[in-house]
Amino acid sequence: MVNGQTGIVVGSANARIGLGAAVEVLRNGGSAMDAAIAAVRLVEDNLEDNGVGTGGIPNILGQVELDATVMDGRTLAAGSVGAIKGYPNPIDIARKVMEVTPHVMLVGEGAELFARKHGFQQAELLTDEARDSWKSRLDGLDAADGSVYEDQYQLFMGAVRDWQKMLHEEIYGTTNVIARDASGDIACAVSTSGWGFKWPGRLGDSPIIGAGNYADNRFGSAACTGRGEMAIRAASAYSVVSNMRHGMNLEEALRTSMTDLRHMVDPFAERSNVMNIVAMDREGNVLAASTSDESKYVFQTVEMDCYEEQPRLHVPLQTGQ
């Protein structure tokens, strides 16, 4: 006997275009993992979304580098790829890493080699729009040979000093999807192109299990978007699940993990530092929190014809905001 809400999917607002596909998988008796991945794949393929997959904002060299993770809450199996170039659906590669290797995480060239060996199709991920955006910010750079020049480092550090100005423009974006199937199994999938104009090889929270993604059937699941460095330092996704393990309800768990972020000393922090967490408890209840009072999340059950969008619980980074 499975308790609670089964057949449910929850995600960051940009996952809305994928929720219908995920719910269809669940209606047809598919697994939570199949459902979460079906949704994320559609976001990766959405050219309008410039924070995930094809169309993602490139790194400082003009290369689109993607990160993705999956975690299976029944087995605690996980797979991840980081800083992978040339493959439009890193979420499928992350799943393959989970299924056929003794590893959890492959990055860079090793991840690309793995993808090639397993027959994943390559594609050009840099759209004209993303190229223009890169050019307008970092004009005059010659990234033709893909090497990292000293002047680019200076430019990057300039961008870092300025990053808060770009934060609410196109610089960030990630998608999170958590699903619970008819057996009560929970799975979580996360995919991103990361911090726009990032340093090559920079990994955010999305490819790191415990930071941007965590799932455990016994307690629930959580996944993050926003400034990944914060979620890495606070192990935010795991922290929400751990809070539930220790008896907190979903809202308390989210509030506690969000307020933990206030303790970080961060010379790069600005008022616009942003963190969002979407979560599900072990019974399939869903909720999300954000440091912003504008952020939304979406969910859909197999009984619903369409997704519903809800405001996130607002937990500002500074008290008094």
Ligand code: ASP
């Ligand atoms: N968390 C992602 C990262 O830091 C970006 C995002 O969620 O917008 O790479």
